Amino acid sequence: xxxxxxPRPIVTVDIVLLTPREERLHVALLPRAxxxxxxxxxxxxxYVHVEEDANAESAVMRILKAKTGLSxxxxxxxxxxxxxxxxxxxxxxxxxxxxLVPRDLLDNAGVALDLRPADxxxxxxxxxxxxxxxxxxxxxxxxxxxxxPARLLPEVFTMSELQAIYETVMGERLDQSAFRRKINDLNLxxxxxxxKRQTERARRPTTLYRxxxxxxxxDRRI
Amino acid sequence: xxxxxxPRPIVTVDIVLLTPREERLHVALLPRAxxxxxxxxxxxxxYVHVEEDANAESAVMRILKAKTGLSxxxxxxxxxxxxxxxxxxxxxxxxxxxxLVPRDLLDNAGVALDLRPADxxxxxxxxxxxxxxxxxxxxxxxxxxxxxPARLLPEVFTMSELQAIYETVMGERLDQSAFRRKINDLNLxxxxxxxKRQTERARRPTTLYRxxxxxxxxDRRI
Numbered sequence: 397x398x399x400x401x402x403p404r405p406i407v408t409v410d411i412v413l414l415t416p417r418e419e420r421l422h423v424a425l426l427p428r429a430x431x432x433x434x435x436x437x438x439x440x441x442x443y444v445h446v447e448e449d450a451n452a453e454s455a456v457m458r459i460l461k462a463k464t465g466l467s468x469x470x471x472x473x474x475x476x477x478x479x480x481x482x483x484x485x486x487x488x489x490x491x492x493x494x495x496l497v498p499r500d501l502l503d504n505a506g507v508a509l510d511l512r513p514a515d516x517x518x519x520x521x522x523x524x525x526x527x528x529x530x531x532x533x534x535x536x537x538x539x540x541x542x543x544x545p546a547r548l549l550p551e552v553f554t555m556s557e558l559q560a561i562y563e564t565v566m567g568e569r570l571d572q573s574a575f576r577r578k579i580n581d582l583n584l585x586x587x588x589x590x591x592k593r594q595t596e597r598a599r600r601p602t603t604l605y606r607x608x609x610x611x612x613x614x615d616r617r618i
Numbered sequence: 619x620x621x622x623x624x625p626r627p628i629v630t631v632d633i634v635l636l637t638p639r640e641e642r643l644h645v646a647l648l649p650r651a652x653x654x655x656x657x658x659x660x661x662x663x664x665y666v667h668v669e670e671d672a673n674a675e676s677a678v679m680r681i682l683k684a685k686t687g688l689s690x691x692x693x694x695x696x697x698x699x700x701x702x703x704x705x706x707x708x709x710x711x712x713x714x715x716x717x718l719v720p721r722d723l724l725d726n727a728g729v730a731l732d733l734r735p736a737d738x739x740x741x742x743x744x745x746x747x748x749x750x751x752x753x754x755x756x757x758x759x760x761x762x763x764x765x766x767p768a769r770l771l772p773e774v775f776t777m778s779e780l781q782a783i784y785e786t787v788m789g790e791r792l793d794q795s796a797f798r799r800k801i802n803d804l805n806l807x808x809x810x811x812x813x814k815r816q817t818e819r820a821r822r823p824t825t826l827y828r829x830x831x832x833x834x835x836x837d838r839r840i
Binding site: 402403404405406407443444445446447449450451452473475476478479480481486487489491615617 | 624625626627628629665666667668669671672673674695697698700701702703708709711713837839
């Protein structure tokens with residue numbers, strides 16, 4: 397059992413918290429509280445607390461709540477970044493997650509986050525820029541085949557808002573009638589009964605929808 | 619910097635080493651050398667050695683080489699399993715990988731591995747059965763959209779062997795002419811010049827192929 401005597405790496409979780417702003421995905425950063433890279437904006441993250449966190453997801457929820465006030469948002473494991481040189485302190489493991497938060501929910505959280513366009517974050521500490529790149533790639537890849545992009549919207553949304561958020565995630569324009577036909581064929585949405593929204597553009601009140609299930613995956617591109 | 623004083627979890631890598639046998643994917647297990655679960659067959663894995671391993675991939679390569687003699691095979695990060703109760707010793711992080719090895723290469727490695735059908739492994743220590751399930755799901759999902767399954771074949775193969783390995787990975791029969799047309803459209807293969815193979819079934823020698831690049835990804839299902 398000499399094996400157990402090996403020195404242990406640092407273990408953290410880091411969260412790529414994404415939110416839409418002006419049709420672009422933005423990532424929420426926070427100034428680092430301590431060295432290394434004190435005061436520099438970086439991904440939201442922290443140490444795993446072995447006494448407190450049942451698992452890595454518990455650590456994510458604890459840290460999101462403590463640092464942003466957010467809870468109940470979508471998050472998913474992205475990839476683990478683990479090497480001897482990613483952190484000046486020691487051999488370090490970052491179990492990275494991406495999380496999605498609707499615009500209003502983040503605004504109401506009332507925390508001062510540094511929001512940057514996710515595809516142009518500038519220089520960041522550690523390998524955080526690489527982690528963000530990996531998150532965008534994953535979200536673009538999975539977003540086209542799932543309802544994950546809708547988790548960037550409030551619970552209730554219009555069909556135009558849904559199309560716009562898919563376009564934001566996928567970084568491309570989608571044909572409106574093809575989009576509506578696919579969404580309809582896939583049977584992902586339910587109408588919110590007895591509720592409509594009057595928008596500036598439409599003359600008649602617009603139908604509101606919500607997802608039938610929190611997450612649906614399909615095998616054709618939206 | 620009190621944060622750095624937090625107790626650190628155990629960090630290991632675990633490898634789901636998959637190989638084809640009789641048209642089924644099998645996973646290679648090894649008896650555990652030490653407690654807990656000493657002598658029980660389990661995934662190939664070990665501690666990250668912070669003095670020696672540059673990163674998690676280096677740990678995978680070191681452990682594969684040391685425990686199976688294999689090097690140069692395909693492997694990819696799967697998912698990280700991290701919780702307070704997956705390992706009786708302590709809070710534990712397993713950075714899990716899946717690796718693919720052609721049948722002959724594993725036979726020639728000359729190590730006595732416990733090969734079990736990957737979808738019927740029986741009871742295993744830790745959460746190793748869950749890790750294997752996750753690996754199969756990932757391989758089935760990605761396999762249909764990439765040349766990853768071909769990494770279960772020798773470098774040079776026939777078209778029938780390629781179709782058979784896709785069928786093994788995807789767990790379904792594929793139409794021969796549709797398969798050949800797709801493979802041809804995707805332009806994934808090059809003919810091995812000046813080399814053919816005489817098989818028992820075919821009257822004329824069979825053309826041999828190899829992958830043009832180690833890994834190609836496409837956006838239509840094979």
